[in-house]
Amino acid sequence: MNIIIIEDEFRAAKSLQNLLSELKPDSKVLGVYDSIESSVEALSKGTMPDLIFMDIQLSDGLSFEIFKATDITCPVIFCTAFDQYMLDAFKSKGVDYVLKPFSREDIAEALKKVDDLKKFFQKNELPDLSLLLQKINQPVGKNSFLVFKNQKYTTVPTEEIAYFYIHNEITHLVTFAKEQFPLTQPLGQIAEQVSDKQFFRLNRQYLVNFKAIKEMEHYFQRKILVKLVIDTPEKLLINKEKTHSFFTWLENR
Missing domain, CATH: 2.40.50.1020 (LytTr DNA-binding domain)
Incomplete structure (x- = not known):
């Protein structure tokens, strides 16, 4: 699993890397970015990762601006010290919302949620995770x-x-x-x-x-x-x- 971390706090980013190495030893952190600008540049030029861990308040603004500048097709786990952005997070590609200071159990549970979504894809023969996210967000009912x-x-x-x-x-x-x-x-x-x-x-x-x-x-x-x-x-x-x-x-x- 290829992962990108978008986080402007050095200790939080390092803690995430250590936990990912422990919980997902087969994963690879492609990069750690501390701003909207650097994140947009990396996502625009590089290959879309399988998962993004994203802080919300970055040095140059709120990370929701990244979604406006790039087409993010992978799931996002938001990690933040503030709970007032929860609604905006779930309106984006958020599959989980982890509050800082996070624990090993918090990250493990978030990763399990992503794995469960992948298993759903495989069971239903869906080609990738982004299609499931689209499927989840499509309302049904009276038109x-x-x-x-x-x-x-x-x-x-x-x-x-x-x-x-x-x-x-x-x-x-x-x-x-x-x-x-x-x-x-x-x-x-x-x-x-x-x-x-x-x-x-x-x-x-x-x-x-x-x-x-x-x-x-x-x-x-x-x-x-x-x-x-x-x-x-x-x-x-x-x-x-x-x-x-x-x-x-x-x-x-």
Whole structure:
């Protein structure tokens, strides 16, 4: 397995190299890069590795910029001291998110996850890991919704829907373009029709699109406050009982 490490902390990079040598003796670290610029140059000119370990905060910015400049087709394990970038990581090619200071067990578990994905490929005769990542991110379910407004019927593609919510006991559809349409179906029925990889039922009132989620933060009474890329009529809160399933959804979608 050929591996690249993108990390601007010397000790963390060295620790990773030592652990990889111990846990994956047949692996080869092709290079260690400490900036966006050097990483983009290496990935653009060299062969794509089988796996990348990537820090998020680098000396010249956030490593998510690397994805905009290069076509990364291999899985990425993010290693960082900050947990606020978790959502962005999983929206990229992230297969795991390891918090610093990481342990031997953390890296071993992350490598096992990559191996499990490879075994899935081999079992299903898929040509490479990048195809599985694409397959995982392809939502299934209802493709569009028929809506009626201003005396006219039209269809709204599901991928253009930011969220569904209930207001005055009526379900509404809201698009990323901030258009709003009333629906006749109850929210529970809609939740069964859309892909559970694409949409999550935050609470009784809201069903949101993964792509609409901007950021999350801790709130009172161990709740999670979810903010979308467009405004919502009220705060989106997830109670502590549902927090685990929400983060599991983010990780496994």
